[in-house]
Amino acid sequence: MKRNHITFFENLIGKQNVFTDNDVLEKYSHDETENISILPSIVLKPCTTLDVSGIMKYCFTNNLCVTPRGAGTGLSGGAIPILNGIVLSLENMNAIILIDEKNLQVTTQPGVITEVLQNAVKEKGLFYPPDPSSRGTCFIGGNVAENSGGPRAVKYGVVKDYVLNLEIVLPNGDVMWTGSNVLKNVTGYNITQLIVGSEGTLAIITQIVLKLIPAPKHDLVLMAPFKSVHKAAEAVSAIFRAGFIPSALELMEIDAIKITQEFVPNSIIPVHDDILAHLIVEVDGNDLEKLFLDMEKISEVLESFDATEVLFAETAQQKDELWKFRRRVAEIVKNNGYTIEEDTVVPRYYLPQLIEAMKFLGQKHGFKVVCYGHAGDGNLHIRINHPTIKNSYQNPIMETILTELFEEVQRLGGTISGEHGIGLIQKKYLPIVFNDTQIQLHKAIKNVFDPTHILNPNKIF
Numbered sequence: 001m002k003r004n005h006i007t008f009f010e011n012l013i014g015k016q017n018v019f020t021d022n023d024v025l026e027k028y029s030h031d032e033t034e035n036i037s038i039l040p041s042i043v044l045k046p047c048t049t050l051d052v053s054g055i056m057k058y059c060f061t062n063n064l065c066v067t068p069r070g071a072g073t074g075l076s077g078g079a080i081p082i083l084n085g086i087v088l089s090l091e092n093m094n095a096i097i098l099i100d101e102k103n104l105q106v107t108t109q110p111g112v113i114t115e116v117l118q119n120a121v122k123e124k125g126l127f128y129p130p131d132p133s134s135r136g137t138c139f140i141g142g143n144v145a146e147n148s149g150g151p152r153a154v155k156y157g158v159v160k161d162y163v164l165n166l167e168i169v170l171p172n173g174d175v176m177w178t179g180s181n182v183l184k185n186v187t188g189y190n191i192t193q194l195i196v197g198s199e200g201t202l203a204i205i206t207q208i209v210l211k212l213i214p215a216p217k218h219d220l221v222l223m224a225p226f227k228s229v230h231k232a233a234e235a236v237s238a239i240f241r242a243g244f245i246p247s248a249l250e251l252m253e254i255d256a257i258k259i260t261q262e263f264v265p266n267s268i269i270p271v272h273d274d275i276l277a278h279l280i281v282e283v284d285g286n287d288l289e290k291l292f293l294d295m296e297k298i299s300e301v302l303e304s305f306d307a308t309e310v311l312f313a314e315t316a317q318q319k320d321e322l323w324k325f326r327r328r329v330a331e332i333v334k335n336n337g338y339t340i341e342e343d344t345v346v347p348r349y350y351l352p353q354l355i356e357a358m359k360f361l362g363q364k365h366g367f368k369v370v371c372y373g374h375a376g377d378g379n380l381h382i383r384i385n386h387p388t389i390k391n392s393y394q395n396p397i398m399e400t401i402l403t404e405l406f407e408e409v410q411r412l413g414g415t416i417s418g419e420h421g422i423g424l425i426q427k428k429y430l431p432i433v434f435n436d437t438q439i440q441l442h443k444a445i446k447n448v449f450d451p452t453h454i455l456n457p458n459k460i461f
């Protein structure tokens with residue numbers, strides 16, 4: 001980066017918030033996506049909205065590319081500075097500004113860790129449900145930019161269902177609020193929801209107003225082993241048809257469990273030779289007796305699909321350990337050779353067909369595959385362990401495999417990403433699920449917000 005640009009940024013946000021050292025650049029060259037790494041030219045860590053606005057005004061005038069970054073836990077390459085541009089990290093903007101107990105809302109800066117925000121509102125008896133498995137490290141701003149989900153989405157919805165209003169900085173440096181701090185709003189277009197899930201391509205999110213709800217008093221968790229993955233997947237939609245909406249309904253294939261158990265031993269998860277998958281079911285609410293009754297009936301449904309036994313997490317510690325285990329799966333299987341992750345989503349009744357299609361592709365193309373994830377949403381994370389290919393980005397063989405996968409997903413009425421976004425690595429597959437008119441509309445929206453394409457360029461399409 002030219003010296004005059006560096007000097008400008010140092011004067012604007014302070015030398016201590018401007019980084020050009022190689023070790024820092026390396027740290028900000030990747031997120032958690034596969035093994036992709038592109039060095040930025042500089043890393044900026046603004047502390048205020050005014051700083052962000054000043055940076056963007058300068059970049060707009062000088063045609064410099066900027067990639068916003070939260071905690072870098074993204075799984076679609078959204079925070080990778082693809083053109084070696086500027087990484088604008090929101091990590092210094094990490095204050096919870098106001099917990100409004102009267103209106104059940106929280107106003108926060110984007111760099112707050114999701115779990116920190118959840119715990120802060122919990123202390124006031126309030127509940128912010130969206131809980132990506134990465135919640136101990138990811139930022140709430142990244143969650144909004146990705147419209148993240150997590151295990152509880154099945155009952156409580158995803159981030160979009162909680163975002164009321166956003167302060168954003170546009171690519172030209174202008175600052176605006178997208179809506180109002182109200183529960184209903186049909187005043188103009190819904191710019192708030194356009195920014196949610198826009199993957200840092202339309203604007204930089206600098207403040208977030210979220211809806212909260214009262215915390216449920218009780219939860220119960222069970223785990224059901226199955227000898228057939230197909231049967232486990234079939235049981236998922238049957239639970240809803242029987243009239244229940246669990247607060248979480250997760251599937252884990254046995255290979256994912258076995259690999260994870262090597263690093264996170266968990267005594268309540270059985271791994272007998274004949275078990276191929278487990279479902280985790282959680283229900284929550286205020287009436288404990290009713291929750292026990294619901295769990296009894298859910299157990300009957302599971303048994304009717306040949307669950308071998310139903311195991312209850314008896315204590316708070318067991319529940320905690322079970323969820324900790326589930327949250328570690330992605331990271332551990334990735335580190336054990338399953339480097340490529342897909343985030344497919346289908347209408348939940350078609351989950352068994354999705355799993356079968358993936359197993360078929362594994363056999364056909366000679367790779368190992370393991371599935372786990374938010375089965376209640378029809379959203380499966382599919383992890384690929386290919387003997388030679390560890391990276392899907394710009395790889396023709398993997399492109400063939402993923403094209404076949406997404407074509408099948410589309411046939412089942414599903415789509416490419418349920419919660420991780422399109423970012424860098426999925427963009428070439430968009431034409432499988434979008435026609436030309438849809439892609440052109442997306443591009444036109446991008447042009448309105450970012451006519452010179454300086455904000456997170458070459459992402460999504």
Ligand SMILES: Cc1cc2nc3c(=O)[nH]c(=O)nc-3n(C[C@H](O)[C@H](O)[C@H](O)COP(=O)(O)OP(=O)(O)OC[C@H]3O[C@@H](n4cnc5c(N)ncnc54)[C@H](O)[C@@H]3O)c2cc1C
Pocket residue numbers: 031032067068069070071072073074075077078079090110131132133134137138139140141142143144145146147148149150151199200201203204205206327330331419420423456
């Ligand atoms: C182990 C593991 C488990 C995970 N589990 C889940 C899960 O259960 N559910 C789920 O949905 N995701 C999950 N993820 C994916 C990831 O954690 C989420 O996508 C998360 O929301 C990313 O947040 P982040 O702060 O790390 O964002 P980053 O990775 O830093 O950025 C993600 C995208 O958002 C943009 N961005 C970030 N901050 C801003 C901002 N303030 N303004 C504008 N754009 C911004 C970036 O440019 C980028 O495009 C998981 C990831 C890992 C590694």
